[in-house]
Each structure stands twice: as C-alpha cells, then as structure tokens.
Amino acid sequence: MLDKIIQFFKNLRKRKLAPGEEIISANDSLFLEPIPDLPEGYDSNKKTIVRLVGKKRVTKPYQVSGIEDVASKNNWKAWVYLAPVVVLISVFLLYPLINTIFISFAKDYNYATGQFSGFTLDNFGIIFGLVKVNGGQEVNFVKYAIPNTLILTFVTVPIEIIIALTISVALNSIKWFQKFIQTVFFLPYVTNAVAVGLVFSVIFDNQGIINFITGSNITWIYGANRWVAMIPLTIYIIWSSMPFKILIFLSGLQGIDKQYYQAAQIDACPKWKVLTRITFPLLSPQILYIMITSFISAFKQYTAVVAMFGGPGTLGKNSVIPDMETIVYYVYDNVEKGFTSRAGAAGVFLFVVILAFTFIQFGVSKKRVYY
C-alpha cells in the first residue's frame, strides 16, 4: 500500500517536473516531521540557546559594527581627514579663481585696500588696446604677448610631437641599450630650467658655438631681432619638453599587444602601413593626452623666456620693448608692477583660452581616438 502511494507520488512528480527541478524522495518530503521553528543559535546537542549579547545591555543582540564606514554618522570622520585639503583648496585655489574673475571686472580696484567702484569691462579693453591709458603700455598684450604665445604654441607643439613620436618608434624598435638611451632622452626633464636656459644663451651667443659652426655672424639672443630670437627660444622649448612626451609615447608603444604586429607580419604588411594602421591608431589616446597637455603648457610658457633672455625683451632686464613677452609673462609683469586689474583680465583671458582649447580637443578627439 505504502509502496503504491510512493509510486503514485513519484509518477505525479515525474509528469509535472519543471526544467531543472529535482525529484525529492518521498522519505524526505512526505513522511518527515516538520522541524519546529527553533530560535536562532539553538544547539540541538546541548539543547541550549546560545546568543551573543552586548556587554552593557544584555537585552540587545550583539552586532559587529564599524567594519563599513558607510553609515552617515561617520561622515564627520571623513571630513576631518579632508579638512586640511578642503581649507587649502578653498583658500589657494577656489577663492583666487573667483577673486581673479572679480578683479578683472572691477573698476578702479585697489589691491591694497580692496576697494572698488562698480563693475566694468575696461580692464579687458585696456589689455586689448581698445581703451587708452597714459603710458602707452597697453598695446603690449595684443602686440607682443598674444602673437608670441600663439607662435610659440603652434610652432613648438607639432614639431615636438612629430620628433617625439619618431624617437619613440625608433627606440621601441631597437634591442640593445634601449633602457640606457631612453634614460639619456629623459635627462632634460631633470634639469633646472634656468640653468639650461643660460647654457642655451651661451650656445647661441654672438661668439658662440652655433655661429662658429655655421660660420655666420647672427645675433641670436642679446639685442636680437624679435623673429630671429624666436629660433633659439623654440629650440630650447622643444629640447626641454621632449622627455615627457617620449616617456608617455614609449610606455604607450610598449603597451600595444604584440599580436597585432604578428598578424601584420603574416599578412606581409609593409612597414609604413603597420605604422599608420596599427601603431598610430592604438597610440591615439597617448597622442591626444600629449596634445592637450602640451598645448596647455605651451600657452603658459614663461620660464623659457626668463631663462634665456632674463627679461621681457631681447635686451634682458633693460628692455624697453617687451618683444619676447608671453601671456603669462604679461600677467606676472603686471602683478609685480601693481597693475592687478590688467593682470587679472589677462589671467581670465588665458583661462578662457585654455578651457576652450581643452573642450575643442576633446570634441575632435571623440572621432579620432580609436578606443
């Protein structure tokens, strides 16, 4: 009888079995007494209930706490850790940003007392030479600072990237002394900009080695023509900003999967095609990164000019015409001279240009970066 019942149930289950469902033996499912609801922590051997309770209040169950600092009551702890940074950033980063924008729009701003009389666009007018002030210094920004900065940027950055890419690809392809040569190329990074600037001005001196080798008698640095003086300056900037780019490109190149090259080799792909179809596309994130950073740093060029010329013009400190001035140089010059409003306006201009540049490059790169 019992067997028959079991068989019936088994058949029943067999017919209605859902995919993945197990057959439960009749012994377990039908004829076992249901386990009564025992309290948590019940030890069936000793017939006792073990319960963890707090030390102080026995009625409260014990809880392991403090493992995860998720609870909002721990907020204050995080803020204690962040306090120094938040204070410093507010005082030396965020406040200056707002204050500089404010200064650039303030009329008759007195930097000593902080007084001003209303808001105006005159400061921008002055730096762009639209509003006349006495002294005639107002045109320097449009006449020298902006053109110089633009020339330096658009000449140095493309040359730097091309040379750095060539060197990196060449370095990546060689076997012997690779690490050593890489270190040599990195050396300009660990030098003092002013010291090397002085060296370059000695190299390009009237009686210097460049004039000696080329057999010419060109004045490159002191008292030179503005356009001639741009040449040594450009060379110095390229020389000093190369290491970073090579380092980034080389680490990018070494990160490319060798399989792509092996596949290309099997297909007998010509070398230049490997370069343009595999290497450059796979290197595009690094190229983009370098492009953005070097455009920004070229826009902020200042140290190179000071290091080589010692002043805003080719005559060094005695320059009457600031013909080598860059935007940043203009800012510092005016801070030192006490024309805070002009410096502020120029600073805001620089900020806007850099922001615009970054956004444009990000927009363009969405189409050109391959992954």
Next chain:
Amino acid sequence: MTEQVLPPMQYVDFRHENVETNIVLSLKEAGKTADAIRSTEKVTRIITTVITYAFILVLALTVLFPFYWMIITSLKQRAEIISAEQTFFPNIVMWSNYSYVFQVFDFTTYMINTIIVAAVSTLGTLITTIFAAFAFARLNFKGRETLFMIFLMTMMIPGEMMVISNYLTVSAFGWIKDQTLLDAYAAMIVPFWISVFYIYLLRQNFKQIPNELYLAAKVDGKSDWSFLWKVMVPLAAPTLISIVILKFMGTWNSYIWPQLVTKQDEFRLISNALRGSAFTDPDTGTTEYGYQMAASFCVTVPLFLLFVFFRKYIMKGVGRAGIKG
C-alpha cells in the same frame, strides 16, 4: 587588411584556358632561392637597424650637447670662451672658476633656503595628500563623488591665474611687508601644500589595496587611523616616493612664485639666485660665461644625483600621468 591598389581580381577558368595558352603567372620573388631571399632580408634588417641606431644616436648627442657645453665652458678661460676659434675642450682647465663662483655666489644660503622650502612643502603635501586620498578611497560620505569631481576640475585652472589673488592673500597674511626669513618661507611653502594631481594618483593607488585587508584590520580592532599608517601607507610607498621626489624637483626648479614673494636677495631660492646674479666683469661689464656656467653646473648636479639614485621612481611617477584612465 591591405588596401593596396591591386588590379581587379580576375578569376581564370582553367577548364578553358591554361598556362600554355595565354596565362602568365608571375611571382614577386621568382627566380630566387630561399637562401637568397633570406640573405636579402637579413641585409635589409641590418641596414634598418644601423639607420635607426644612427638616427637615435645623433638625436641623443643633440640632447646631451648642452650639458657637455655647460661643463666645458665652465672650465674655460674667458679669452677662450669669446675667441673666434671655438674649442671643444678647454686648453687650460680652469678649476678656479668654481672656487670663484663659490666665493661670489652665496651657494650655501640659497641651497639651505631651497632645501628647507622643498622639505617642508613636500612634508605638508604628503600629509594632506595621504589624508585626502584615504578619505576618497576608503571612507564613505555624502557628496564624495561630487567633491572629487570638483577637485579634478581645479586641475584645469591654470596656476598662473591663481598667482594674482594668492599674492594678495599672502600679503594679507602679512608675509610680504617687512618680510622676515620665516615670512618668506611661509609665503613660499603654504600655498603649495596641496596638489590635486597627487591626491588623484594616491587615491588610485589606495583603491587597489584589497578590501579584505581593511576588514581584517577592523576585525582585529584596528582603527582607521592605524590602518592608514600601518597598512596603506607602507603599501603605497613607491607612489609616495615618486611624489616626494617630483615635489622636491618642482621646488628646486620653481621660479615664478618665489621671485614674486621674496623681497630680499638672501631669501631667494636657487633658480632665482642663478638668474638674478650677474656674473659680470667689474671692468668691462660683460657677462663672465665661465662663472655663469660653473654656477649652472652646481645647480644642475644635485638634480642629476637625485635622478641617478631614483631613476625608476622618477620615470614611473612622471609616466603614470599618461597611462591613467
């Protein structure tokens, strides 16, 4: 995968045509033995290698040339430097240039200034960076992501823009007027106690430390504080070393801000002193390049030594900037 301009592929029906009638099959490497092909390949490879090495060596020498020129000029006599015939090695090695520079140029003062400023600002940066990175990587609090985004966005602001207001702030703190040495130090150090980039770098590093370590420390009854100093900081040591060295190098090379805020010569840092010092001949008023180069060499050497000993950390720290994301 190749996109060469090939003649349009023609399918030849061999049932109607054969090689004897009108089909010419040509191979690019026809008539060559396998050995010949292999040896040409070898020759091309050798030629490419030689050209690559020559190219790299020429550029490497160009990179090194300014250093070489600095050293030999610093050992030359004045007459030799300005003579029409440039020499690639000094005729008479003038060690006296260096002793003269040490007499005229107050090296120790500037060196001490630079080292103190570098050390204190590095220490301050380390502390603030470690705290902030810990909070961002390990602790959960309201507005964490927003705050971190704001931090990252401040990296876009050019530092030059801050200089204007920071100068006013620092003078409001009374560090500019009637400047004492301590004021000068404070003005050069305090604004540089933060670096958002280093916070970002260290946070990434802290995030890689497995959560299990944190939970284990918690079960052992360690506080957040001791976990930070006993587990996280030692594990992130390579990054911290990179940060220390890069920060130190940054201070060694800093020019603009110290130039603005220091009002007396003896408070200056090494770069400012080097640019500001005129190694001019008292009689003729022309610059003494020998002395100038000797001083430049002395300024460059400490950085070189640092590089020799910590090359790995420096290159890794600099390189890490590019591999993010």
